[in-house]
Amino acid sequence: MTADQKIYRFAYWLACFIIAATLLSGYHKILYPADFALAVYRFHLLPEELVNISAIYFQWLEIICGLCLLFVPKLRVAALWIALVLLLVFSGAIGINLVRGTAFSCGCFSNAPDAPPMDWMSVARNAALMALVGLALIGFKRSGETAH
Amino acid sequence: MKTILKQIGIILLISGVVSFLANSVHPRKIPWVQSWSNQVEAKAKQNGIKVIPLSVALQKFQSLEEPATFVDARSVDEFEAGHIPGALSIPFQSLEEEFPMIGSLIDSGQELIVYCQNRECDDSLLLAMELQAMGAENLVLYIDGFEVWQKYGGVVEQ
Structure with missing residues (x-):
């Protein structure tokens, strides 16, 4: 393995770790599913029949992607692509609600009523995470690792 | 791929x-x-009333630049047991007795933040709809109510 490949592999691992830590930090959604369902409802983007199902599914999808990034090298690239799509969807949803003038929190890292309302920093944070996913995917490709 | x-x-x-x-x-x-359209905040949205959570209510309470008036829609007994400092008591159940006060409140043009006990009670929504019908335009509904205000350390006056 060349020095460049080592650097790319390090970048890939580091980016995967940061993205996994971010995804796993949403564990409160699993502890308090009703609060997260309320946060999903408050986006006013889904028909009411899909609010709870989406809230239940996405909280686990995030956690399982985070666990795959940390512990299942075979599924790491797939988890990165899912994380990218999730981040794109969440950013779009936050952007739409910011334009609408919502006063609510995005429910990303806390469901507490005193959590600060969503703002453009939430979108910027997601953009930075998407850049990290891109870095991880490039790092993976150039380090010579394989998805098995 | x-x-x-x-x-x-x-x-x-x-x-x-x-x-x-x-x-x-x-x-x-x-x-x-689950049926979300039955929730108080869904009904508020349908009636064009802006809804705010605790975080924003606290910001408005602490703001010196844009003073807002909190309006407590609960019963007099509940109000006297504890309320948001400076809040006015206008129980929805005895609305007619408060008409003179409501008139001057609306004329003041100040932002009115209406609340009741918790997320499930609808007295604040009904009062907000009445105030809106009487001409109040600068009006929001604080949805989490007094229960959450107290639970999360908001200042309480008795």
């Missing part, structure tokens, strides 16, 4: 199975489908 798509499918499937099982045994499990 085909391998990655297959792996994505595996993750999506595992997440589906885990979420189904987890919600079935979760001590705080939620129904798969």
Whole structure:
């Protein structure tokens, strides 16, 4: 393995770790599913029949992607692509609600009523995470690792 | 690419199975489908009333630049037991007795923040709709109510 490949592999691992830590930090959604369902409802983007199902599914999808990034090298690239799509969807949803003038929190890292309302920093944070996913995917490709 | 798509499918499937099982045994499990349109905040939205959570209510309470008036829609007894400092008591149940005060309140043009006990009570929504019908334009509904205000350390006056 060349020095460049080592650097790319390090970048890939580091980016995967940061993205996994971010995804796993949403564990409160699993502890308090009703609060997260309320946060999903408050986006006013889904028909009411899909609010709870989406809230239940996405909280686990995030956690399982985070666990795959940390512990299942075979599924790491797939988890990165899912994380990218999730981040794109969440950013779009936050952007739409910011334009609408919502006063609510995005429910990303806390469901507490005193959590600060969503703002453009939430979108910027997601953009930075998407850049990290891109870095991880490039790092993976150039380090010579394989998805098995 | 085909391998990655297959792996994505595996993750999506595992997440589906885990979420189904987890919600079935979760001590705080939620129904798969629930009627959200019956919620007080959904009704407020349908009536064009802006809804704010605790975080924003606290900001407005502490703001010196844009003073807002909190309006307590609960009963007099509940109000006297504890309320947001400076709040005016206008119980929805005895609205007619408060008409003179409401008139001057609306004329003041100050932002009115209406609240009641918790997220489920609808006295604040009904009062907000009445105030709106009487001409109040600068009006919001603080949805989490006094219960959450107290629980999260908001200042209370008795």
